[in-house]
Amino acid sequence: xxxxxxxxxxxxxxxxxxxxxxxxxxxxxxxxxxxxxxxxxxxxxxxxxxxxxxxxxxxxxxxxxxxxxxxxxxxxxxxxxxxxxxxxxxxxxxxxxxxxxxxxxxxxxxxxx
Amino acid sequence: xxxxxxxxxxxxxxxxxxxxxxxxxxxxxxxxxxxxxxxxxxxxxxxxxxxxxxxxxxxxxxxxxxxxxxxxxxxxxxxxxxxxxxxxxxxxxxxxxxxxxxxxxxxxxxxxxx
Numbered sequence: 001x002x003x004x005x006x007x008x009x010x011x012x013x014x015x016x017x018x019x020x021x022x023x024x025x026x027x028x029x030x031x032x033x034x035x036x037x038x039x040x041x042x043x044x045x046x047x048x049x050x051x052x053x054x055x056x057x058x059x060x061x062x063x064x065x066x067x068x069x070x071x072x073x074x075x076x077x078x079x080x081x082x083x084x085x086x087x088x089x090x091x092x093x094x095x096x097x098x099x100x101x102x103x104x105x106x107x108x109x110x111x112x113x
Numbered sequence: 114x115x116x117x118x119x120x121x122x123x124x125x126x127x128x129x130x131x132x133x134x135x136x137x138x139x140x141x142x143x144x145x146x147x148x149x150x151x152x153x154x155x156x157x158x159x160x161x162x163x164x165x166x167x168x169x170x171x172x173x174x175x176x177x178x179x180x181x182x183x184x185x186x187x188x189x190x191x192x193x194x195x196x197x198x199x200x201x202x203x204x205x206x207x208x209x210x211x212x213x214x215x216x217x218x219x220x221x222x223x224x225x226x227x
Contacts, residue, residue: 004156031212035217042119042202042218042219042220043202048212048214056212090157092156094213096212098145099144099145099162101147102215103158104157106155107156
């Protein structure tokens with residue numbers, strides 16, 4: 001059974017803290033994605049990666065960075081968390097190639113106080 | 114700038130009814146249109162998808178209708194069941210390199226009552 005796991009289901013951090021969200025997939029997928037999900041806004045792409053050490057900005061990359069040192073792991077980093085980054089964060093992965101299905105993790109609900 | 118507009122925001126239907134969720138897009142470069150279904154506490158999962166060279170695709174009780182000239186597509190759920198209660202997202206995709214970027218609609222929360 002294919003699986004995308006995220007390190008935490010719930011996370012509470014303080015303004016200004018550095019936050020790491022981890023995502024691991026066991027499907028040997030080349031592509032990995034980070035989205036944030038907010039009510040009334042749907043899912044918005046933050047960053048994606050199509051290979052180890054490769055990354056591309058999505059639609060809302062400001063305030064975020066990513067790291068992909070191994071094929072199965074994709075990390076989202078909030079260098080200095082702010083209250084407007086309180087959200088649900090979803091990781092996804094897909095095989096290389098166009099229009100392949102994206103498999104999502106269960107999400108991490110991050111609250112920044 | 115919302116590239117994929119989805120409506121309605123929420124929908125309540127009785128069991129056996131046919132909920133219809135509509136999406137519209139502006140960018141004619143989109144070339145793949147999937148629908149994702151999300152249950153509470155879970156990540157979205159691919160439900161059904163269509164390419165713009167066909168006007169309809171059916172998988173079980175789920176049907177996508179696609180109107181290329183109007184730049185609109187919709188999801189119909191036949192004989193809806195309480196287990197279909199979920200949030201539905203339409204999306205549109207552009208291929209780039211070896212990955213496809215998905216642009217999602219804002220979501221429709223569907224509730225199917227007994």
